[in-house]
Amino acid sequence: MSYEVRAVVAMKSGAPVEVQTIRVPDPGPGEVLVSVQACGVCHTDLHYREGAVNDEFPFLLGHEAAGTVDAVGEGVTDLAPGDYVVLAWRAPCGDCRSCRRGRPWYCFDSRNAAQPMTLLDGTPLSPALGIGAFAEKTLVAAGQAVKVDPAARPEAAGLIGCGVMAGYGAAVNTGGVSRGDTVAVIGCGGVGNAAIAGASLAGARRVIAVDIDDRKLDGATRFGATHTVNSRGTDPVEAVRELTDGFGVDIAIDAVGRPETFLQAFYMRDHAGTVVQVGVPDPQMKLELPLIDVFSRGGAVKSSWYGDCLPSRDFPVLIDQFLSGKLDLNGFVSETIALEQVEAAFTKMHRGEVLRSVVVLR
CATH class of the missing domain: 3.40.50.720 (NAD(P)-binding Rossmann-like Domain)
Incomplete structure (x- = not known):
């Protein structure tokens, strides 16, 4: 089974992004399907749109996201449908030379979903930082979905997935x-x-x-x-x-x-x-x-x-600091927007008018 969902796609270098319907598959072994509730607009997404990262167009943009697990694939034991998660673009493999030396934050073989998400014509999408979360649903490796306290509102929580974690770390x-x-x-x-x-x-x-x-x-x-x-x-x-x-x-x-x-x-x-x-x-x-x-x-x-972080260790800590009033994640949220407003958000970001525009999908 697969799911047809709305998503923000960069079709070619420098062109405005488009909201398209894409196809997201059911999770396979070691994968999880996540319903995205909110996703921040990061400079890295703009770099992808401009072809400054690589030229593997089309890109499915978005990576600073929080949401809930819809389904898990074979072999996934530490996540279940309904879990509230923040998505990470580092998922240590546990087996490379860095992980074996006790330095998983430097993992050389970070995990991503094995199955591609695609356009309706079957064209594979390259998900930004292995996530692709400017979408109603996304498919990631189980290690990329980090459970956190569901009391944290997704508009703020998702931001620790990239920019906040990078700076804090x-x-x-x-x-x-x-x-x-x-x-x-x-x-x-x-x-x-x-x-x-x-x-x-x-x-x-x-x-x-x-x-x-x-x-x-x-x-x-x-x-x-x-x-x-x-x-x-x-x-x-x-x-x-x-x-x-x-x-x-x-x-x-x-x-x-x-x-x-x-x-x-x-x-x-x-x-x-x-x-x-x-x-x-x-x-x-x-x-x-x-x-x-x-x-x-x-x-x-x-x-x-990435702030030399270990997401499974650091994300829950930052969320706890947010909920206790020590870390002002709300202060990073300049505005909330719809999928159709991502291109305008890039312009505001480039002008320095916002800390973060956050796409809300719930």
Whole structure:
């Protein structure tokens, strides 16, 4: 049996997305069928639409999603119909060299559904990040569906599936922010604000938000920023040093992903401090950095892939923090929209007018 559902599809590079009817199969071994209740509009979806990830069109977009399990395939024992889940684009295999070394957050063979979802003419769809959740139903590997507390509303809960987890994890998992640390975060979009929230919850003494937009800086204080720096007319490195007694921060997080912001993060940290890059750069970007500066400043330079998270461990924790009032997931939801409004949401996102537009399907 299969299901015909409405979904947002990118047919070719740079063209506006379309709402089409697609076919979703019943789950096979190790798969689950999920009714999507809400899905955030992420920059990664726009990258797919523009062909910046790969050229495997047509794409079924959407990946920051929450919903309920409709059916499970053979061999699935830890999920059942009716379970409330957040979808993850990392599902550790448990068998690769990284998983066997006890580092499943670096899994080299993350699982996705084996069966394709298709257009009505049978053309296979490439689901964004192995999920494809701008759809009334989607098919994923069982390990991608993480059970969480159903008290969390899906518009907010789904956002931990990508952007919030990436930023929060960049601070907590990759950066290792701990009590008393000083932290700077460059870029106050969804990922940057999640990094600010994570640093604040981890006990950072000072969290400095850096951006070129005063509106975004005002919003960053909602998530825990103690100080703000507008770098449009100010040298952010000098400003951050002034706010840290001339030393620089313990952890500097680049949530933008440009050479200039990476260099700012590199130089605004204290001696032997840590740089974390979580912003995704354009593949054509190059970085020039004196090697002697890398050597003489010590510390660590790290990239953070999905916040170095383990979804089965981290998603329920973030949901619990949300429900206890510690993590303001509602603050990331700028608007709720229908499937037909995804293309307009891309425009708003590109202009920096929203943290997240969220498609609601229930």
